[in-house]
Amino acid sequence: MLPSSYHSLGEHFKLASHDELSKFLAAAERRAYKQALFAMRDETVALDIVQDSMLKLAEKYGSKPENELPMLFQRILQNTIRDHCRRQKVRSKWVSLMSSLVPQHEEADYEPLDSLQDEDNNSQGLAPDASFEQSQLIALIEEALIILPARQREAFLLRYWEDMDTTETAAIMGCTEGSVKTHCSRATHSLAAILRKKGVHLP
Amino acid sequence: MKEEELSHENIKQLLNRSVAQLERPTLTRLHHAREQALARYDACCGESVSARAGHVIWHAFDARHKSRWWATTLLVATILFSATVYWNQNAKSDTADVDIAILTGELPIHFYVD
Numbered sequence: 001m002l003p004s005s006y007h008s009l010g011e012h013f014k015l016a017s018h019d020e021l022s023k024f025l026a027a028a029e030r031r032a033y034k035q036a037l038f039a040m041r042d043e044t045v046a047l048d049i050v051q052d053s054m055l056k057l058a059e060k061y062g063s064k065p066e067n068e069l070p071m072l073f074q075r076i077l078q079n080t081i082r083d084h085c086r087r088q089k090v091r092s093k094w095v096s097l098m099s100s101l102v103p104q105h106e107e108a109d110y111e112p113l114d115s116l117q118d119e120d121n122n123s124q125g126l127a128p129d130a131s132f133e134q135s136q137l138i139a140l141i142e143e144a145l146i147i148l149p150a151r152q153r154e155a156f157l158l159r160y161w162e163d164m165d166t167t168e169t170a171a172i173m174g175c176t177e178g179s180v181k182t183h184c185s186r187a188t189h190s191l192a193a194i195l196r197k198k199g200v201h202l203p
Numbered sequence: 204m205k206e207e208e209l210s211h212e213n214i215k216q217l218l219n220r221s222v223a224q225l226e227r228p229t230l231t232r233l234h235h236a237r238e239q240a241l242a243r244y245d246a247c248c249g250e251s252v253s254a255r256a257g258h259v260i261w262h263a264f265d266a267r268h269k270s271r272w273w274a275t276t277l278l279v280a281t282i283l284f285s286a287t288v289y290w291n292q293n294a295k296s297d298t299a300d301v302d303i304a305i306l307t308g309e310l311p312i313h314f315y316v317d
Contacts (some may be wrong), residue, residue, distance in 0.1 A: 018248070022241055029233045030222040047232050054240035062244040138221045141214055160211040161218055192210075 016066040024069050025054055032077050035157055038145045039081045040088075049084055053077040074162060075172045078154060085150070137200065144194040148187055155183035156191070 016024070029050060036046035053076045061072045145153055151173070158169045159180070170177045195201075225233075304310045 018241065018244060021244055022237070025237045025240060029237060030225055030230075031218075033225070033229065033233060034218065034222055043229065047229070047236070050233065051236035051239065054236050055243055058240040058244035059247055062247060134217070134220070135224075138217050141217055142221065161215055188211075191214075 016062060016064060016069060020066045021058065021062055021069070024066070024073070025057075028070070028073055029054070031161065032073070034142075035077065036081055038142065038153060038157070039150060040084060041146060045084060049077070049080050053080050056080070070162070071164070071168055071172060074158060074164070078172060082150075140195060140198055140200055141191075144191050147194060148190055152183045152187035152190065155180050156187035159184050 032050045036049040056076050057073050158164045166177045166180050169180045
């Protein structure tokens, strides 16, 4: 359910056209991909999630008013991410059950902050120092976001990256505004702690 | 408080820069996904013309216009009631005319033929 404050009188009748939907998706797709990537840690799965979300939006809600699209898309995206996580969990349970006799990888020892170097970036060596430092900082922040608990990351990204207010974030996440504030506060503290450990002090 | 807001703003800017540096294959795949979604939208669009009309009508009477909704309902009910009463009275006067005609012996010939 969308909060009533989100609707403004008169804008109700501006239903999204093909061009408006196209423009909206073009603006949202990259951030959506990153959000899915932070949650799933797999590029292919993240792309699948974004594609599924776009298709659902276009098919079921494409004719909704233009101003409702960002919230609807975010809600669909977050639900799709959660569905994929659940499916992955079930699948990994079965896999671990079936391969209980075979020695397993130590996944618990995985520490994303150990692999901060952006190995795929071929231009790293040629880039100026400032640019290099910035890409390192971006990598640090992204790795820190990956480590965050899912709900904290979701709340943090919706509030501070997607610029949703507390009411909208609560509607998307299906929780109370108080929970959103708690998640955001915890996420901010966790991020600050993780980044501080790596010697990064944001101004 | 000011410092915290700045931090969030910085993180936002850095994430936006990161998004701007996505690799070509990823961007191509996203573009294809968008194209598919728009094709799906076009396919559904024709079917949903009536749905759109319904949507508009429904939203014309949303929570903010409940009074207008009730006023319209009341108006329609009043018109229906008035029409029913008028029709009943007409029917009554019709039979009264026939009764009078029978009593005075001036009933038109087609009543006997029928």
